[in-house]
Amino acid sequence: MTEPTHAPLHTVARGRARWHRVLVRPVLQRRARVAPAAQAIAFVIGIVLALIAGALLLWGSGNDPVTVYQRMAESSLGGFDALSRTLLRATPLAIAGLAVAVAGSMGLWNIGAEGQMMAGATAAAGFAMVAGDLPGPVLIVLMLVAGAVGGVVLVLGPALARAYLGVSEIITTLMLVEVAIRIVEWLKVGPWKDPESFGFAQISPLPDKASLPGLFGQVHIGVLFAVALLLAFWLAVSRTAWGYELRMAGSSPATARYAGISLQRKVLTALLLSGGLAGLAGAIELSGTATRLEPGLSSGYGFAGIIVAALALMRPSGVAVVAVVFGAVLRGGQSIQTLGVTSSIATILQAMILIGALVAAVLLNYRVRWVRPVGSGADGDAAENPASAGASGV
Amino acid sequence: MSEPGDAAVSSGSGDGRVVVDLRGIRKEFPGVVACDGANLTVRAGTIHALLGENGAGKTSLVNxxxxxxxxxxxxxWVHGRQRQFHSPADAIAAGIGMVHQEFRLVPTLTVFENVVLGSAPRYLDMGQIIERVAHLAATYSLQTDPARPVWQLSVGERQRVEILKALWRDADVLVLDEPTAVLTPAEAADLGLTLRSMADRGRSVIYISHKLDEVLSVCDEATVLRNGVTVAQPRSLAGIDRSDLAEMMVGETATEIQRPTDQPSGDVVLDLEGISALSDRGLPALHSVDIDVRAGEIVGVAGVSGNGQRELAEAIAGLRPTTAGTMQLAEVDITGTSPRARSRAGLAYVPEDRLGVGLAPTMSVVDNAVVRSYRSMRRRMMLDLRRCEDFCKRLVERFGVQVGRLHEPISALSGGNLQRLLLGRELTGEPKVLVAAQPTRGLDVAGIAAIQSQIVAQRAAGVGVLLISEDLDELLALSDRLIVMYEGQVAARMDPTQVSRADVGAAMAGTASA
Structure with a gap:
């Protein structure tokens, strides 16, 4: 009886494991819990480390890091006008981030907020075309309602499929992003094409009265909606029975079932609410900053909302902070291009800052333990007990 | 009786070489100690049964x-050398192969692709690999077609692929976690032959199972775990029968339990008639079970785990649909109603999984305290947080729960305190019926005493208690009547004052006498 031999494989496998027995090596261990203050500190440390790495990048590409960072800070946070430009970008980020966080608090990933923003903007623009005779304030309010409905409509299919058939919402919502954008492209060259734009295909502009009133500087009153929505969601989650059920269903589905909470209904409401918020973000972006509906209107805010929600650990308070930081990074990244920093370097810099924050937020869940190899010390006792050393602050 | 596993000190017989020796393994998880000084000694060329009730620490030990x-x-210690495994890859490299309950196969890939995935030899063509896999399969009579995609295979075939995977990686110790739970009897018999042929070639098998018959027919040696500790290591299973094994598994507990004083029982408060239900795998798990519980009595349910107790508890709680039969709670028909409706009708339920089902681990102590009552804590749309907190404080005080901060995640509490809170929460609604599944499992002595005295107090207060437990002493001491479950049926009904542990053990093993 011959055993099949595969000696090479064997030695490779054993050889790979050998260094474990020789070196003292760090092992990441999950922390039982993370102090809220540590989250803020980790966030800042992550960004600072990224800025240091970014300085090397800038220096290597022939720019002066000090000047560039100065300009970034000034243009995004230095003064009233700069701040208003940051908040202008933070507004859609906050609402889209909240949309993702609503689903996220139930353990669901609404990856398609971008598409729902487009659907919301489309519904709002369509409403403005049909009901252009209404007085300005009424028109705006109804446009926002139409926007939310548009977002809900786009997410309805994925939400039903997830709640009743268990189909992954990640894939379905993502695929509908393309659908939403293509529909706007079709409207642009087809039924909604502006007859006065001659050969150039674009959608008719919105009437002036459909624009959200400004607040200060560049900011429109959409920022107030964002704040109100964040507050409302925070209250709903932490202070209502509905929010209690949502938290229970999200954190421990079996316990929720035990308590008599319908998981399907909770999945459905969380996703529909998420889609509605994203649609509202789209309508606010349309009415606040754009003159007309365009396929590129949401310009990635919906996808950025995923990053915002993840960094904020799905918490409304976190969404507010992260959205402003993200808005400042976007604004700063744009402004340094006037210093001669190429747009690709600026984009890399933006990405590095966000990755720094994201990595810090993830690593915060772990601490480092140094594990000594078995049998290396003279006494077996020390070998078996991994010495814990230097839990890092990040 | 821990045997040193050094190659030098191996036991007398020629092929009795110790391959795996786990010594004093301790593994603690938040709120529960899974293993607390467990030993396992496996010899070359043997099939070694790892026995123990749910939560005894078997799966943690093999993990x-x-x-x-x-x-x-x-x-x-593996092959006489001390090891430290930091990942499954380390263990595989040391020759330990694991077949999990949930298979880890890629359905779209073929059998041989799954087998060699991650460790394919670099310089062979496909034909040669297929040939080798087929040869390996033939050697151990593992009937499979290497070229078929895995999604087309039956559960039994998939298990064979998992075993092939381990053999391909040259595992000389194969660990199988409840391998026959998913198999038909014929497939289980084939598996037995395969394992025997592996043992005959000098490999070792660690075989986790609840099915005592199977263990006796397949295995050579055994290790029995109870509460994370090794309690018995029979070197030979010859002369041992099922009831011996059942008794080793349930063991004797050190706690002194006072038998509650006799009292007349009242009306029937829980009445199950012909209840049937399916297991998670969709197989029949309960076959027309009739149970009635009267006010002021404790009805104990004994049985080796996996004989329908879990399904019974869940069916009563409304968490598992029943396929036949009716259920009445205090003369109200609760068949097919929601968990919430049953709770409102007067049912208190302490589930087997206290953390994860009964309690939400990441939510706060307060949030967990109001699981049953949050709807009555509403003030208009808002939840009255002050009232929730007050409720939680009273609960904590009344049931002696030791807590840090009330807004901390509940998983920070110890097992005993978790159970005090859970039981206390269920009892505050003044229930008519209490269903408690494994309420004292894994608790320390003080915790066990506290929970048991609560249960006895409920009986005195006129609550009908259905106590599902794997602790025979607890059942014999507390129950007014005892029911033994075997293969989803009521195998025996006993008077706990009139029977011995051996009688109950026999009934649990399916060789009912009563």
Whole structure:
């Protein structure tokens, strides 16, 4: 009886494991819990480390890091006008981030907020075309309602499929992003094409009265909606029975079932609410900053909302902070291009800052333990007990 | 009786070489100690049964051996050398192969692709690999077609692929976690032959199972775990029968339990008639079970785990649909109603999984305290947080729960305190019926005493209690009547004052006398 031999494989496998027995090596261990203050500190440390790495990048590409960072800070946070430009970008980020966080608090990933923003903007623009005779304030309010409905409509299919058939919402919502954008492209060259734009295909502009009133500087009153929505969601989650059920269903589905909470209904409401918020973000972006509906209107805010929600650990308070930081990074990244920093370097810099924050937020869940190899010390006792050393602050 | 596993000190017989020796393994999880000084000694060329009730620490122990968990304490010796496994890859490299209950196969790939995935030899063509896999399969009579995609295979065939995977990686110790739970009897018999042929070629098998018959027919040696500790290591299973094994598994507990004083029982408060239900796998798990519980009495349910107790508890709680039969709670028909409706009708339920089902681990103590009552804490749309907190404080005080901060995640509490809170919460609604599944499992002595005295107090207060437990002493001491479950049926009804542990053990093993 011959055993099949595969000696090479064997030695490779054993050889790979050998260094474990020789070196003292760090092992990441999950922390039982993370102090809220540590989250803020980790966030800042992550960004600072990224800025240091970014300085090397800038220096290597022939720019002066000090000047560039100065300009970034000034243009995004230095003064009233700069701040208003940051908040202008933070507004859609906050609402889209909240949309993702609503689903996220139930353990669901609404990856398609971008598409729902487009659907919301489309519904709002369509409403403005049909009901252009209404007085300005009424028109705006109804446009926002139409926007939310548009977002809900786009997410309805994925939400039903997830709640009743268990189909992954990640894939379905993502695929509908393309659908939403293509529909706007079709409207642009087809039924909604502006007859006065001659050969150039674009959608008719919105009437002036459909624009959200400004607040200060560049900011429109959409920022107030964002704040109100964040507050409302925070209250709903932490202070209502509905929010209690949502938290229970999200954190421990079996316990929720035990308590008599319908998981399907909770999945459905969380996703529909998420889609509605994203649609509202789209309508606010349309009415606040754009003159007309365009396929590129949401310009990635919906996808950025995923990053915002993840960094904020799905918490409304976190969404507010992260959205402003993200808005400042976007604004700063744009402004340094006037210093001669190429747009690709600026984009890399933006990405590095966000990755720094994201990595810090993830690593915060772990601490480092140094594990000594078995049998290396003279006494077996020390070998078996991994010495814990230097839990890092990040 | 821990045997040193050094090659030098191996036991007398020629092929009795110790391959795996786990010594004093301890593994603690938040709120529960899974292993607390467990030993396991496996010899070359043997099939070694690892026995124990649910939660006895079997799966944790083999997960330590297969590199999934790093033990908190204890030593792992393989082939006479001390090892430390930081990942399953380390364990595989040391020759430990694991077949999990949930298979880890890629359905779209073929059998041989799954087998060699991650460790394919670099310089062979497909034909040669297929040939080798087929040869390996033939050697151990593992009937499979290497070229078929895995999604087309039956559960039994998939298990064979998992075994092939381990053999391909040259595992000389194969660990199988409840391998026959998913198999038909014929497939289970084939598996037995395969394992025997592996043992005959000098490999070792660690075989986790609840099915005592199977263990007796397949295995050579056994290790019995109870509450994370090794309690018996019979070197031979000859002369041992099922009831011996059942008794080793349930064991004797050190706690002194006072038998509650006799009292007349009242009306029937829980009445199950012909209840049937399916298991998670969709197989029949309960066959027309009739149980009635009267006010002021404790009805104990005994049985080796996996004989329908879990399904019974869940069916009563409304968490598992019944396929036949009716259920009445205090003369109200609750068949097919929601968990919430049953709770409102007067049912208190302490589930087997206290953390994860009964309590939400990441939510706060307060949030968990109001699971049953949050709807009555509403003030208009808002939840009255002050009232929730007050409710929680009273609960904590009344049931002696030791807590840190009330807004901390509940998983920070110890097992005993978790159970005090859970039981207390269920009892505050003044229930008519209490269903408690494994309420004292894994608790320390003080915790066990506190929970048991609560249960006895409920009986005195006129609550009908259905106590599902794997602790025979607890059942014999507390129950007014005792029911033994076997293969989803009521195998015996006993008077706990009139029977011995051996009688109950026999009924649990399916050789009912009563």
């Amino acid at each position: 330590v051996l297969s590199g999934v968990y790093l033990p908190d304490d204890g030593e792992i």
